[in-house]
Amino acid sequence: MIKHLTKDINLSDKTVVLMGLGLNGGGVGTAKFLAPKVKKLIITDLKSEKELESSIEQLKDFSNIEYRLKEHRIEDFINTDIVFKGAGIKFSNKFIAAAIENNRFVDTDIGYFFELFDSPIVGITGSKGKSTTTTLVYELLSKKIDNIILGGNITINPLNSLNENKDSKLAVLELSSWQLADLAVHKKSPHVAILTTIFPDHLNYYGTMDQYYEDKKYIFKFQDKDDWTIINLNNDYLFDSFIKNEIKANKIAISNIDEFLLKSSINEKTKYEDLLKRIKAFLKSNISLFLMKYENDVFIVKSKSFKNLDILLKDYEIEINSFGKIIEDIKSVIINKNEVEKKDEIKIDIDEDRYQFYKLPPLVNVRIPGEHNKTNILLATACALLYEVSIKDIYSCLETFSGPEFRLQIVRELNGIKFINDTTATVPDAVATSINAMTSIVSVKGRGRIFLIAGGVDKNLPIDNMALAIKENVFKLFLLEGSGSDILKSKLQQIGYSSIEDGFKNLPQLVEMIFKNAKENDIILLSPGFASFNLFVNEFERGRIFNQAVSQLK
Template sequence: MKKINLYEGKRVLVLGLAKSGTATAELLHKLGAKVIVNDRSPLEGNEQAEYLLSKGIEVVCGGHPTSIFDQNVDVVFKNPGIPYHNPLVQLATEKGVPVLTEVELAYQISDAPIIGITGSNGKTTTTTLIDKMLAADSKSPLIAGNIGNVSVEVAQEAGEDNVMVTELSSFQLMGTESFRPKISVFLNLFEAHLDYHGTVEDYGIAKAQIFKNQTSDDYAVINADDAQVVKLAEGINSTIIPFSVSKIVDGAYLDNGFVYFKEEKVLSIEQIVLPGKHNLENILAAVAAVKLLEVSNEAITEVLTSFSGVKHRLQFIGEHNGRRFYNDSKATNILATQKALSAFENNIVLLAGGLDRGNEFDDLLPYLKNVKLLVTFGETAEKLIRTANEAGIKQIKHVDNVEKAVPVAYEMSDSGDVILLSPACASWDQYKTFEQRGDIFIDAVHKLK
């Protein structure tokens, strides 16, 4: 870990706890900052706040009082999920105080080069593939970021011989100033998180922060099939390495049934066990990233012939009385559900619903032709029911939650059906995370057995 003095003696506000806020506050305290932590949850029963208090860190709980700014605040580190219309964030912006996320701090202290992966869909799968490929070639990767391992914790352990493989959301990237990955990966851009960003344009600009500080010594792995990504990469300083499932490019591509990187045959597509056509994009992106670090084709092949997917992303749970159950709880937007539905040919029982972000589901219509039953829940249930009626789905059932959806789906399905949880919505109306939603689905499936 680099010893930095950027925050020594500075008054730093850490806004929002959870794992990242707690780790950020503790690290800043070690770096000599005068830390004040603000969390909207009450102090009573707030274990993380109580822990930080025990370390001598000032904690304000139970709301977001603007009186925190009665004393000078030099920097704000906010939880990525906290919106910019939060009163303290607005006040910081008005006063010209930098508003950062822990990814910025992780970069500042990391001795290891960073591979940063962003995009609307496929981040977790691509991040996991890169991590596994590097590990198979003894490159000592450390996985971090939005995938579950807090970046500032990982960065403290990272040495020059490691590689930090970091999944990055638009929320995290918005809060960066100097962040500079050695290799950036931009998978795709689709309409998502408009409740946070407002427009697709602003969402794309936030994602493109991943390129901002790169130089000609760095690389940008981009999806040559996504016009919006290509446009956002125009004029960047890093060396562009494209990937494409539809054409031959000067990077990673498909040709005559094989995966190639710069005219080098890597492996046959038939050897790949990861399901779904959409995963070929993730695979090509991962191949491009690791080949830049001279990972062998043998290591890549070892991973792609054994890795069948990550938890909550088209995860096969098992079969019961002829029904196959798949957990795709990480499908928090329409595009992800489109891709999940495309992975199966017919007889799909779809479990969908969740947080209402103001969008309709018309873009799902072409993908519902093989859905025989919709079981829906959450805030968006009525919108999904309207879309299902328009698609001509004969069987539609509205239930309270995922746990109740599973036995209903089972009872109304037949042997040979696929029962797929792919919500097309965020989880926050009923669940803390998509992981919690997926785990509840898994438990409900096991109860059937």
């Protein structure tokens, strides 16, 4: 049995081992929080002092820190009182297992934060889109609530914020599958859980999709009837959880019809039954709120029993017939698109005794590109409505929100050439989505070309969608060195795509070379699709090097 920390445990007489300092800020944040509170803090990391120099420098003022670098010592884990481990370090790790066997407390920054923070927590997870959604939720809720704590997998340690935000009444956290697995030890889920999308990721760690999604489910597994879950109805895994009644909290769903209908290489052939059956099932269930985007208009179906939003939405109410016509139009488009027989048509009955209907302004003046980002906007908007943020404040925020760093970040435009940094696209399907965003939103086709920088270390993930998107939309592909690059190149050659140069190790030189061959209206996109650790410390260093290289171009 794993012993975890609780709020009432005194740390002042304790020796604590922190396993993993790292360079992303998470380990440093935990160390800064713990060092003033504990008797002794032992930081152990397999990296050298030189490699960790920037992190160690931030901790130089603490005299009670000892370092064990380039190794872990089993005796440290046995003789300590408490072990804090980094996300992604399994409880079966021999050092962590030794601590558990010797009845030591084992915890993480996220788990301990959930114990210490008494106010509600909004948690966001997903295979892609969680950082953008997390940042946007924070910006939207800040329109209504002061002093919100932002943190989690977004590389901000929330423990550090506790000292600075003692009066905070809300936290917004991005939660990875690893962090959720650690949180399960505490049997806690956030008050509001948002799931963006689920597709294959980290299979080199998990082995199967089922194991990966089981960890993701912890975001709602310990919720109750007073909590809320917001899901993307278009996603197969999330809809399956809804149908199986795995979600016990109050349910809110969104569906971006425009993303579903988008003709692109990244989507399998759409089946009209999939989408219409989901909408029908959700409208027949005991829902509170449903947000749907079609032709950029945003529609809301609200339960009449959910009265909190009556005043906020009253200026946007429409008749049931108006909403019914939209549903019929969607059905017609999908049926024609898929050549479905009229006799097979699915009927969606809308109960006007249970629901009210609203139409919000269209999503046209938004800065973040791609239909997938408009899906993220719907999820964040649903959360904002839950906290009764006004429609005016929601839309004013959307018009200025440019997204977090390294997520389809527009770094620069030089000589009419756009440089886009999507270094956090570390899975192949995410690259397919990003390519699609470039072709549909930036209108590359017919005006310009996409030069794609991709590749890295393989994570045992499917690459078919990425390969097809490259074949159909990318003018030239440049592959950074790595095992994933070799696999991708082989796949592309099999399907008849040969505009490839590979074996690159120096990213700044590669950026300069591509720039010299690009012309007005072209896009140079860094969207790797693979891990980075063979050439870079992590994906964030890869992104920073790209941005620096772009800034130095003349």
